[in-house]
Amino acid sequence: MITLSDIQKIFSTKDGSVHAVDKVNLQINEGEIFGIIGYSGAGKSTLIRMLNMLERPTHGEVVIAGKELSKLSKKELRKARQEIGMIFQHFNLLWSRTVFENIEFPLEIAGVPKEKRGERVRELISLVGLEGRDGSYPSQLSGGQKQRVGIARALANNPKVLLCDEATSALDPKTTDSILDLLVSINQKLGLTVILITHEMHVIRKICHQVAVMEQGKIVEQGPVLDVFRHPQQNMTKEFVKQIIEPEETKESLAQWLQNSEEGKVVRLTFVGKDAERPLITELIRKFNIEVNILQGKISKTLESSYGTLFIHLRGEEPEIEKAVQFIRQEQVELEVIEHV
């Protein structure tokens, strides 16, 4: 268990003090993939760097596995850091060392004898899928392969926690997906707790159990991923959730549909989990004397379930449409009548 209590980080600059992280309280359970999302400048990097004391909090406590990090001596902190691996947006590899030597490096630092290091490095190379690349230099690798080296290096000393600082932000979407899949498989195989920061809701949707939304140094909302997707409370959270449910072009299409639909109602339905698999539209057409026009639909997978949105146009007599709307609401499917964009 990781507990942050009243964590604050204030930077003093020549223009005054900056409250980068402001009284943050968080609890992260063992084995969880916990995502922190926020726009640039929200304080995410500063927050994650306080989890291994790369940045020391101005106030507050970081407790990992019962140890309060700021109270540890230098030697104890070095030992505690072996339990906390970290990967970075720009990989931070040693450019003059091969893949093998990069992964071996933390083992050397930890004083693991040479004969044991080789075996461990080969294990890690196979875990991250880099067989055959032992002798390559970072400059000879693709972005995704570099991040695989970063992950193997971070796991070398069997940490219990992996911190990911925008680990996929420099990668294209396909490579991002393959690295995210690797993080999930490591989380499941090794029971590792993964804490990541990102500005992309896609990353949260794909691999996180829990999400916290950060704005101006504070956590403004948090909870299990599906709960937050289903009932976002803060405007900031709603904006992030829109990244998943409404592609950019939807806004334009919505305006057009509304123009062409003086009659009836345009509604957005949101389905979560098993709801996404039920034949609601068929039921609507059977039960009510209305026409149902499907305008756009999308189902996205989350780590543990699925999440879908469907835009439909209901046409018919007003009372009949009203009854259909009531029926949908009773069926525990979220429904929003769209009146303007």
Ligand SMILES: Nc1ncnc2c1ncn2[C@@H]1O[C@H](COP(=O)(O)OP(=O)(O)OP(=O)(O)O)[C@@H](O)[C@H]1O
């Ligand atoms: N060493 C520092 N000295 C002074 N101010 C800093 C320092 N590090 C960060 N800040 C300020 O703290 C605030 C939060 O920065 P931080 O990098 O943690 O945000 P972020 O959400 O990670 O954004 P980004 O993704 O752009 O890095 C910003 O206003 C930033 O300018």
